[in-house]
Amino acid sequence: MSRLIFVNLPVRDLERSISFYEALGHAKNPQFSDDTAACIVVSDTIHVMLLTHEKFMQFSPRPIADAKAGAQVLLCLSASSREAVDAEVGKAVEAGGKADPTPTQEYGFMYGRSYEDPDGHIWEVMWMDPVAVANGPEAAAA
Incomplete structure (x- = not known):
């Protein structure tokens, strides 16, 4: 289920x-x-x-809590590609959100960015290499 x-x-x-x-x-x-x-x-x-x-x-x-002043939770959604990560952050900015309130994560096998919604809730969007998901980050680097 x-x-x-x-x-x-x-x-x-x-x-x-x-x-x-x-x-x-x-x-x-x-x-x-x-x-x-x-x-x-x-x-x-x-x-x-x-x-x-x-x-x-x-x-x-x-x-x-005021989400613009403090954090209580970090929300993260997966994406199908690096380009999809960038596209979702772009859509959020076009809709009135703020891009990259947290640092971009670039690890080769994993790529992530973030956006802030109008109330200050931060959403991370990340892509992970399917080889790394299946076999671990070391396998993706090989």
């Missing part, structure tokens, strides 16, 4: 956040969306729940 992951993110402006994630090529699932939350489908197994601050506080006893 495949497991699903729902990443719950508090957002200041729900419509702006929906537009940002749709500009990255992700779809909104209207079945699980309303005026306080939006379900963004990243893949068959990954969903991002964009929640207004009021809605988010219904699920958390702790205050919402």
